[in-house]
Amino acid sequence: MKDRQHAGGNTTVSRRAFLQGSGAAMAATAIATGANEAVAEAEKPSRLRSAGPQKVVLTVNGKQHTLMLEPRVTLLEALRNDLNLTGAKEVGNVSNDGADTVIIDGKPVFASTRLAIEVEGKNITTVEGLSEGKNVDEVITAFVKHDATQCGYCTPGFVVAVRAFLNKNPGANLEQIRKGLGGNICRCGTYAGVTDAAVELCKQGGA
Amino acid sequence: MKSFEFANPQSESEALELMNENPEQTVVLAGGTDLISLMQADIIRPDRVVDIKNIDSMHDVQEADGGLMVGALNTLEDVLDNSRFADYASVVQAADAVHAIQIQSSGTIAGDLCHLPNCWYYRNGYGLLALDNGTSLPEAGDGRYHAIFGNSGPAKFVSASRFAPALIAWGAKVRIIGPGPDEAEMLPLEYFYTTPRTQRQGTTVLKPGQIVSHIWLPKPGGAVSGNYDVLQLEGLDWPLASAAATLTISGGRVSEARIVMGHVAPTPWVSHDAATALLGKTITEQTAQAAGDAAVSRATPLKDNGYKVQIARAAVKRAILRAAGLCEGGL
Numbered sequence: 046m047k048d049r050q051h052a053g054g055n056t057t058v059s060r061r062a063f064l065q066g067s068g069a070a071m072a073a074t075a076i077a078t079g080a081n082e083a084v085a086e087a088e089k090p091s092r093l094r095s096a097g098p099q100k101v102v103l104t105v106n107g108k109q110h111t112l113m114l115e116p117r118v119t120l121l122e123a124l125r126n127d128l129n130l131t132g133a134k135e136v137g138n139v140s141n142d143g144a145d146t147v148i149i150d151g152k153p154v155f156a157s158t159r160l161a162i163e164v165e166g167k168n169i170t171t172v173e174g175l176s177e178g179k180n181v182d183e184v185i186t187a188f189v190k191h192d193a194t195q196c197g198y199c200t201p202g203f204v205v206a207v208r209a210f211l212n213k214n215p216g217a218n219l220e221q222i223r224k225g226l227g228g229n230i231c232r233c234g235t236y237a238g239v240t241d242a243a244v245e246l247c248k249q250g251g252a
Numbered sequence: 253m254k255s256f257e258f259a260n261p262q263s264e265s266e267a268l269e270l271m272n273e274n275p276e277q278t279v280v281l282a283g284g285t286d287l288i289s290l291m292q293a294d295i296i297r298p299d300r301v302v303d304i305k306n307i308d309s310m311h312d313v314q315e316a317d318g319g320l321m322v323g324a325l326n327t328l329e330d331v332l333d334n335s336r337f338a339d340y341a342s343v344v345q346a347a348d349a350v351h352a353i354q355i356q357s358s359g360t361i362a363g364d365l366c367h368l369p370n371c372w373y374y375r376n377g378y379g380l381l382a383l384d385n386g387t388s389l390p391e392a393g394d395g396r397y398h399a400i401f402g403n404s405g406p407a408k409f410v411s412a413s414r415f416a417p418a419l420i421a422w423g424a425k426v427r428i429i430g431p432g433p434d435e436a437e438m439l440p441l442e443y444f445y446t447t448p449r450t451q452r453q454g455t456t457v458l459k460p461g462q463i464v465s466h467i468w469l470p471k472p473g474g475a476v477s478g479n480y481d482v483l484q485l486e487g488l489d490w491p492l493a494s495a496a497a498t499l500t501i502s503g504g505r506v507s508e509a510r511i512v513m514g515h516v517a518p519t520p521w522v523s524h525d526a527a528t529a530l531l532g533k534t535i536t537e538q539t540a541q542a543a544g545d546a547a548v549s550r551a552t553p554l555k556d557n558g559y560k561v562q563i564a565r566a567a568v569k570r571a572i573l574r575a576a577g578l579c580e581g582g583l
Contacts, residue, residue: 092259092261093257093270094257116257117256117291141355143354153357154354158283158289158358163303206353225351226487228351228352228353228488229352230487
């Protein structure tokens with residue numbers, strides 16, 4: 046994966062333009078020449094993208110990032126290796142442990158079971174997006190208050206999962222919380238702290 | 253993960269076109285909860301992945317042909333949230349028993365029907381038949397989660413689908429499209445599943461280049477249903493066994509019954525014995541128990557999984573009681 050590179054900031058290339066063809070070179074040509082035929086070509090939607098590295102634009106925590114990724118790169122790999130957002134965690138080959146939970150268009154998702162290329166154009170929120178300066182999500186505050194972490198490895202995924210759960214179920218009871226969060230595993234056994242935090246937030250109407 | 257081309261069709265016909273340039277080396281991606289893991293483990297190594305999530309027609313739920321036509325891409329969460337499923341209690345209960353909001357919001361109903369076995373030998377590269385130099389690993393090694401029915405051939409894994417028992421008990425059909433651009437057929441879900449006899453055969457009748465586009469459910473017509481998953485863990489887990497019952501009760505007695513077990517055989521396992529045991533009976537603890545006994549009377553457990561016979565018996569009993577409103581579902 047040495048050939049991968051990333052560039053932050055907004056892209057000036059339209060989504061359709063670079064969707065067409067096999068990546069940067071072609072898209073750049075279409076923009077640069079402005080030739081009619083290139084524009085006509087770009088209007089025809091291409092549904093097939095090559096296996097090689099290509100431009101993929103991800104919107105993470107409100108910022109657009111233009112990356113060079115192969116289709117096989119998972120969202121978790123792109124977040125951790127290309128965007129240095131290491132809150133979402135990888136747990137070996139076990140993809141259903143919850144430590145990699147992110148929110149995509151409002152839905153909780155295991156980032157290791159999504160390809161980065163699948164989620165172009167969607168709004169991705171990672172645990173890093175839940176605190177900006179002094180603006181800290183109440184889920185994080187509640188985790189601190191209820192001592193809901195031990196080694197901390199599962200914690201970012203748990204925080205994101207609780208945030209997604211509360212958004213949909215602001216008045217849930219303990220049983221519903223335990224059921225909804227069953228996809229998040231904690232080896233240290235901090236479940237009591239996590240559910241205490243979630244129950245308190247539900248009593249406040251989901252915060 | 254091996255590299256692959258990525259296709260993003262916007263319609264069923266476009267999907268079939270993209271599937272059928274090299275169908276043997278192409279796979280369909282929906283929620284990804286199963287496929288991405290299998291690709292990461294190099295169990296499935298496609299040259300092309302066709303992501304069908306952006307095909308609008310496969311997200312619909314519509315009344316059709318005297319029933320409900322459910323787009324393949326409806327997620328477990330959609331099933332839980334959409335009131336059109338309310339009359340199919342067993343289907344809703346199957347979705348509810350998947351204890352993770354992440355799987356509920358990503359996993360699709362057809363993805364579940366096509367979910368590959370969780371057999372640990374399959375997941376570690378020994379193929380569906382789990383053979384090592386001709387030795388059946390589930391028989392010689394650890395087969396505690398393997399089949400107690402339909403296991404006389406080389407396949408010992410259990411069908412992984414959470415929805416299939418409930419849907420089969422309702423008489424659901426699947427709409428299969430492809431491989432040709434205009435080809436489509438409706439197949440009873442019961443006949444969708446196959447037990448492989450060689451390493452090259454799969455778990456369903458789907459041929460390369462075909463996709464399940466919809467699932468059709470008949471009108472409930474006053475029938476009641478229940479689904480019961482016996483889970484080992486409180487969190488996200490696969491059932492040790494499950495059962496679904498769809499019953500028509502008239503004048504306090506069962507006039508029609510369909511009982512299907514899950515996670516006990518290489519395919520969902522329809523029990524005519526259990527259904528017959530219920531006919532003409534009033535549902536009570538005793539008659540449900542008798543149906544459970546009948547359901548497992550012909551079980552053929554392996555050396556490690558005799559305990560699953562009792563689990564399957566209990567699942568059948570509770571699914572029946574749940575259908576009749578006599579059991580809430582907790583263990």
